[in-house]
Amino acid sequence: MSTHLLEVRGLHTLYGASHILHGVDLCIEPGQAVSLMGRNGMGKTTTLKSLLGVVTPRSGEVSFKGQRLDALPTWQRMRRGIAYVPEGRGMFHNLTVREHLQMANRPNDRGETQWDYDRVLALFPRLGERLDNLGTQLSGGEQQMLAIGRALLTNPDLLILDEATEGLAPLIRKEIWDVIRLIKQSGISTLIVDKNIQVLKTLCDQHVVLVKGRVAFSGNSQQLLENMSEVESYLSV
C-alpha cells in the first residue's frame, strides 16, 4: 500500500479545447511541505482545482491517504482531511471574523480536534482584536491569516495554500511564512503554490516546477540547489 499522503498521477486537464495539464505527477508524504512553482498560466491553480475536484480532469489519478478521490465531489475530498486557502483569500462578505471561524470549526475525519478556536487565535492574536469586523474589512495580511485560520479549524492533514503571500507587504509576508513554518512543525503537510523560491527552498522538502502544464522539475531541496539556474530559468519571465 502507498505511504504517500497525496498522490497525483498522470493528470490531464482540459478547458474546452485547451489542453492545460499534460500528465502532471505530484506526491506528498505525511508531514512534508511541497512547493508548486511556475510562471503565471503554467497550470498551478488548475493542478489544485483538478486534485480538489473543482474541475474534472480528462484522465489521471488522485489518491489521498491511500484512497482514490477521483469519483468524489469536492466537499467529500475536503472532508477526508484537505484544507484549501484560495488565491485572493476567499472571504465571505457577509460574515464577521468570528463567524468565519465558527462556520469552519469541526473535528477531522478521525474525530480529532488539534486546532480549535483558542489555538487559532493564539497563532493569530490580531484576529482576536477584530472578531466582530467583517472579513472584508480586514487588511490583506489579516485576511490571509483569517483564511489560514479558517482552514486550520477544519483540522486538516494537508493544507493547500494558493499564492499565500501574493500582494502582501514584506513584513506581513514574513509573518505569514513564519506561520506556515509553525504549521509545518505541527505535523500538517502543506502544498504551497508561490513564486518566492528563496523562501520555498528552505521551507519545503520537495519542489515541483510546472512549465506549460508539464512537470519540468521535481526534486528535494538539495536537488533544487544543484539545479538552481535551470529552475530559475523556468520561473523567470
Place this chain on the structure above:
Amino acid sequence: MFLTNKTEAWFFWVFFPLALLAPLFLEQNEFYVSKITTVVILAIFVMSLDYLIGRCGMVTLGHSMFYGLGGYLFVMLAPEYETVNFWVYTFYICVIAAAIALIVGVVVLRTSGIYMIMITLAIAQMCFYFFSDSIHWGGNDGLFIYIKPETSIFGLSFFDLDNVTHFYYFCLLSLFNCLVFFRMVLRSRFGRVMDAIRENPQRTTALGYNIFLFRLASYAMASALGAYAGYLFALQYGYVNPSMLSWQLSGTALVMSILGGMGTIYGAIMGTLVYEGLHYSLEHLTEHWLLLMGIFIIALVMLFKSGIAGFLESLLEKRS
C-alpha cells in the same frame, strides 16, 4: 439575548408588549382580534419564506403549497367528527410537510435563480389543481373543520382554540417562538454555513460542506413552519380551500418580506403588518383599493430600498 441589533431590539420591545396589550383594547370587538390573529399567522408564514429567500438565497414562488398543505393535512388526517389533540396533529403536520419538502427539495434544489422560481411555481400549481379539481377534498369550495382539536397536555388544558382571545395569544406565542427559533438557527454553525452558501456556494463546498444537504435541511425546516402557519389559519377559520395553495399567496408573502427587509427575519413581521394594515385601510376607502395599494407598495419599495427594517437600521445607526 437572541436579538442581533439595536433596531431588532427596539422593534421587539415595542411590538410584543403592544401585541400583548392589543386584545385589551379590542375586547369589545372579536372581529379585530380575529383580524390581528390572521396577521400574526401570516407573519409566521412570511418569516419562513424570508428565511428561505433572504438567508438561504432560495427564491421560491411555491411556498404557499406548504401553507395550504398545513390546512389540508389536518383535514385529511383528522377524523371528521371526533376531537383530536392539537399537539399531536401539530407534530404530524410539521413532520409530513418536512418529509414532502425533502422529496420536492431533491428536485427543486438542483436548480437556482429563475429556474428555481419556475419549478417551485409549477409544483405548487400542480398541488393547487390537485385539490381544486378533487371532489373528494372539496374541490374549489374546500372543506370545513367541524370540530376543532383540544389542547390538553397530560389532561391539563391551558387554552381553548374556540376562544378568539386565547387563540390570538397562542398564535402570538408561536410567532415569538419562530423568531427565537430562526435567531438560534442563524447564530449556530448551521446558520453561518447557510450565510456562507448564500454568499458563495463554491467557496463553501471547498471548506468541506455538502451545500445540497444544508439547503435541503433549510428548505424542509422553512416548509414545516409554513405548513404550521397554514394549520393555524385553517383552525382559525374552520375551513380549508385551494386559495391557500395559490401562487398569489406566495407572491403576496414575497412582497411582505421585501417590504419588511429581506433576510432580517423580524422584518417579516413589519412587512406583514404594513401590508395588511394598508390592505385593510384601503379596501374600506374605495372599491379601487388595489390600484392605491400598488401605488403605496411602489412608493414604499422606492423609499425603503432595504425594506422597512433596513431603513430603521440605518436611521438608528445615524443617530448613534
